Amino acid sequence: MDIKSLAETYKDYIIEKRRFYHAHPEVSNEEFKTKEYLIKDLQDMGIEVYPCKNCNGLVGLIKGGKLGKTVALRSDTDGLKIEEKTNLTFASKNGNMHACGHDAHISMLLGAGKILSSIKNELCGNVKLIFQPAEEVVQGARDMIKEGVLDDVDAIYGVHVWGTFDAPLVDFSSGNRMAGAYCFKITVEGLSSHGSSPHLGIDAIFVSASIIQNLQAYVSRQNDPLNPLVLTIGTINGGSRFNVIANKVVMEGAVRSFNTDMDKIINDLKKIVENTAKAFDATANIEMMHYTLPVINNNENLNNIARNAVKKLYGESSLGTLPTLMGSEDFSLFMKEVPGVYGFIGIRNKEKGIIYTNHHEKFDIDEDVLHRGSAIASQFALDFLNN
Numbered sequence: 001m002d003i004k005s006l007a008e009t010y011k012d013y014i015i016e017k018r019r020f021y022h023a024h025p026e027v028s029n030e031e032f033k034t035k036e037y038l039i040k041d042l043q044d045m046g047i048e049v050y051p052c053k054n055c056n057g058l059v060g061l062i063k064g065g066k067l068g069k070t071v072a073l074r075s076d077t078d079g080l081k082i083e084e085k086t087n088l089t090f091a092s093k094n095g096n097m098h099a100c101g102h103d104a105h106i107s108m109l110l111g112a113g114k115i116l117s118s119i120k121n122e123l124c125g126n127v128k129l130i131f132q133p134a135e136e137v138v139q140g141a142r143d144m145i146k147e148g149v150l151d152d153v154d155a156i157y158g159v160h161v162w163g164t165f166d167a168p169l170v171d172f173s174s175g176n177r178m179a180g181a182y183c184f185k186i187t188v189e190g191l192s193s194h195g196s197s198p199h200l201g202i203d204a205i206f207v208s209a210s211i212i213q214n215l216q217a218y219v220s221r222q223n224d225p226l227n228p229l230v231l232t233i234g235t236i237n238g239g240s241r242f243n244v245i246a247n248k249v250v251m252e253g254a255v256r257s258f259n260t261d262m263d264k265i266i267n268d269l270k271k272i273v274e275n276t277a278k279a280f281d282a283t284a285n286i287e288m289m290h291y292t293l294p295v296i297n298n299n300e301n302l303n304n305i306a307r308n309a310v311k312k313l314y315g316e317s318s319l320g321t322l323p324t325l326m327g328s329e330d331f332s333l334f335m336k337e338v339p340g341v342y343g344f345i346g347i348r349n350k351e352k353g354i355i356y357t358n359h360h361e362k363f364d365i366d367e368d369v370l371h372r373g374s375a376i377a378s379q380f381a382l383d384f385l386n387n
Helices: 003-009 011-023 032-044 102-118 140-146 204-221 263-279 300-314 331-337 367-386
Strands: 048-051 058-063 066-076 124-132 155-166 175-178 180-189 229-238 248-257 283-292 295-297 340-348
Touching (some): 003 102, 003 300, 003 367, 011 032, 011 367, 032 048, 058 102, 066 367, 102 124, 124 140, 140 331, 155 300, 155 367, 180 263, 204 229, 204 263, 248 263, 263 283, 295 331, 295 340, 300 340, 300 367
Parallel strands (some): 155 340
Antiparallel strands (some): 048 058, 058 124, 229 248
């Protein structure tokens, strides 16, 4: 039986698994039950399972019938702290939600496990099924790499379902796909005084507002507009009372770019933060925290294998184009270690009322694309190993 037919055979199983994991989401670094469920699901297929020791990730290993290379297929597993409002019969009721589609990624990879296990004797090499935690906090890929999950891997494949991309299109475009994100924390130190006497204090809130303005001016006036750059201040906390000049403010944010050498941007931000504060006799520092690199499809061999897998299974008309995104994905850290390719699967279906984008409390997917995702991943693995 060919891969397309096998995917149809396992379609109900794949949807069933998507609904199960959708109903039981766990947030980053808390995917304990998810890990347990996945171990059981893989063992039920007869797949060897290797749980990570220092995170909630795990690897399923499918050994091919002939010696050869090793290819990895990856899914992320964490949900978000979002109260679900989809009214689905299998909606989450625990205060978390798979609002980014990682439940779909899990089920598609389990489906690929079913398909590849069925044809393992045809494989010239091995397949690793990587179930990665903590993608939403840019940590899981780094943790799994430290545990050596890529040590014997020759190539890695990943996809993301996307809410603004029509089902059942699939995109494996070359070049820039998702931006790198560098998260930071800014601490501003001022001096308290009575609100009626601002001249006796140093207003950390006012200084922070000036820093925000100047950071956005950097994006609009010092960055080349042909090089995409987005800077976001997502949190700002400071002050103790309505009539007291605040002596401290802490802000958190992120800068996103396709520049793989961020040293200049980081140094520029540091200069703006420190000098803006200095102009008002305050002090401020910027601390760069976790980061992920841009997702760039620059391996044409893998890009072609992925696109050809789509065409073999579902025809050239199934290939679509999703515009480059400024969102980020720590799959890029895998791609730094081994050659990789990253794609997008359309899940928007207006006729079914599936219209909300990722991270929305009503986000849903067209489940009819899930078995296709399993088939394409399996075809990619087969073609990579056997060619």
